[in-house]
Amino acid sequence: MxxxxxxxxxxxxxxxxxxxxxNHGSFGATPRAVIEEQRRWQAKLEANPMGFLESEVYAAMKAAREALAEMLSCDADDLALIENATSGVNTVLRSLRFEPGDEILVPDHAYQACRNAIDYVADRWNASVVTVKVPFPIAGPEVVMERIMAGVSERTVLAMIDTVTSPTGLRMPFEALVEALESRGVAVLLDAAHGIGMVPLALDDLGASYTTTNAHKWLSAPKGSAVLHVRKDRQAEIHPLTISHGMTFPLGDTTRFRHEFDWTGTRDPSAWCALPFTVEHVGGMVExxxxxxxxxxxxxxxxxxxxxxxxxxxxxxxxxxxxxxxxxxxxxxxxxxxxxxxxxxxxxxxxxxxxxxxxxxxxxxxxxxxxxxxxxxxxxxxxxxxxxxxxxxxxxxxx
Ligand SMILES: Cc1ncc(COP(=O)(O)O)c(C=O)c1O
The missing domain is CATH 3.90.1150.10 (Aspartate Aminotransferase, domain 1)
Structure with missing residues (x-):
């Protein structure tokens, strides 16, 4: 062979x-034409850095959010372009405020980097982390439902749930979990690192408070392209990890959430700019x-x-x-x-x-x-x- x-x-x-x-699952792998598209955006930027970063980039980022929003069945304005799922998880956890004794629920199959972020934040606020043991091998999704819901208490304020777990490769019954948890008043942080391009995601219907998904995994987009979706009623409490001009920009006809996430300092936005092309190009490979x-x-x-x-x-x-x-x-x-x-x-x-x-x-x-x-x-x-x-x-x- x-x-x-x-x-x-x-x-x-x-x-x-x-x-x-x-091992596409760890870092994705980007097709040649997508990399070429990313380089075209870099060339545009370097031809006129001021013109690009002060105006053109906003239209390109809007187009990127719209291309992903169409796949994710959500409002493009509820998406923030970020670099990866780890930063999406950190953005949410480090924005939230917790009371001493609040419980954050997490299954034991969570990605360790994200689990570390939970432990760090819980320690800072004196919150408790409740780890739910999910068996492996496992008979079916009902076992996950039963174990996770049994871990919910009066003090549970947040649950981090994966779409597909990293160490065990389990597609979680995340749709049913989000519904059950959110309806009990538990905000769900959906770690959909393995999400867009891998499993169907309809975020408005799903109703999770926060969802982060990598484009650089199953969409095969350039590295450093991901989004964070924040439900409208939660947007006021979520800020980017980097506080920048957006906090004080005159609001105009947009939201503070948009301003804050659309500019977090000078960086290379070419991976995001290449997203509309990526969706079309890779999506066109199979009838x-x-x-x-x-x-x-x-x-x-x-x-x-x-x-x-x-x-x-x-x-x-x-x-x-x-x-x-x-x-x-x-x-x-x-x-x-x-x-x-x-x-x-x-x-x-x-x-x-x-x-x-x-x-x-x-x-x-x-x-x-x-x-x-x-x-x-x-x-x-x-x-x-x-x-x-x-x-x-x-x-x-x-x-
Ligand atoms: C479940 C899960 N969450 C988060 C991540 C982190 O993704 P990234 O390195 O793109 O931040 C991964 C990466 O494999 C993952 O599997």
């Missing part, structure tokens, strides 16, 4: 043909556009997961309805102990052999885990190659 992809779409990317790139792309990636992930489980004798950790374009699997016990650290020795050996996937230890249940992603440039042959190489490496560990 070969490492390179036989996907007819791989030609849109400049990925190294000697690498089986099976049927983004819904067809999401379905295609989901199907490839499901097929690859089933094959890997069968060939490597692994347990299927969740039903298909809890799977999107990433899947996490647990490696059976081997002679190599999973250490408390982050990356497993197998990660390095696969990287040396030209396969890029994360492999790490996870405490619940303790073991060694790896995660695959499925994207437009991947093909099933690459996962067969992964199975071959994992088989060989695990056999070598045992011998």
């Amino acid at each position: 070969v490492a390179h992809s036989t996907s007819p779409l791989v030609g849109h990317w400049d990925l190294d043909p000697n690498v089986a790139y099976l 049927g556009g983004w819904p067809a792309i999401m379905a295609r990636n989901d199907a490839l992930c499901l097929e690859a997961r089933a094959m890997l489980c069968e060939r490597l004798g692994l347990e299927l950790p969740c039903p298909p309805e809890m799977l999107s374009c990433i899947a996490t699997l647990r490696i059976p016990e081997t002679s190599v102990e999973a250490e408390g650290g982050f990356l497993d020795p197998l990660y390095y050996r696969l990287a040396e052999r030209g396969i890029r996937i994360p492999v790490w230890s996870w405490p619940s249940p303790a073991g060694r885990y790896f995660r695959i992603s499925a994207y437009l440039y991947n093909s099933i042959e690459q996962y067969h190659h992964l199975a071959d190489v994992i088989e060989e490496e695990l056999a070598a560990e045992r011998s």
Whole structure:
């Protein structure tokens, strides 16, 4: 089997043909034409920095918000362009005020960087963090619903919920969770880092107080492009991490939220400016556009997961309805102990052999885990190659 992809779409990317790139989920990967579009915006900026940054950029950013708002079924004015989901989560947490004893609820599958932000803020305000244990393997979404809602108390003011979890690749029943939590007066911070371009999101219908989603993951936009959606009734309390001119600009016919987020100091906005092109270009790669792309990636992930489980004798950790374009699997016990650290020795050996996937230890249940992603440039042959190489490496560990 070969490492390179036989996907007819791989030609849109400049990925190294000697690498089986099976980890779109961590940082995305941006097609050549999108990078060229981003460079065109950079050239425009540098041709006339003052003209661009003092006027033209606002129209470009508005177009970017509108392109994403159409996909997210929300008002473009409720979106703030930000650099990544980590900063989206921090923006919300560090804007909010908490009373001593307030509870912030978070499942134990949360992304560690975002969990760190919760711990930091809770400590500063003397708030409590309630960690809800979600089993893995898991029987179905109803288990998540039941566990999370059982963690809600009179003191719960905020819950951070993922669309799709990072360590375990579980598509959470986030629509039902948002409804149940918000209707009990718990504000939801939806960490949709794995969101736009991966799972359908209709933010106005969803009704979460705050949602942050990365464009640089499943939309394949340039790095440093994400949005934060804040429900209108919550906008007055949310400020960017960087306080700048927007706080005192004359209001005119716009909102303080817009002013504050549209200018946070001099920076390169080209990743955002390239968003309308990205939505069109990547969306045009498959007949049927983004819904067809999401379905295609989901199907490839499901097929690859089933094959890997069968060939490597692994347990299927969740039903298909809890799977999107990433899947996490647990490696059976081997002679190599999973250490408390982050990356497993197998990660390095696969990287040396030209396969890029994360492999790490996870405490619940303790073991060694790896995660695959499925994207437009991947093909099933690459996962067969992964199975071959994992088989060989695990056999070598045992011998
Ligand atoms: C669930 C989740 N939240 C947040 C992030 C952080 O994304 P970024 O590095 O773009 O801020 C990730 C990244 O993989 C993630 O999986």
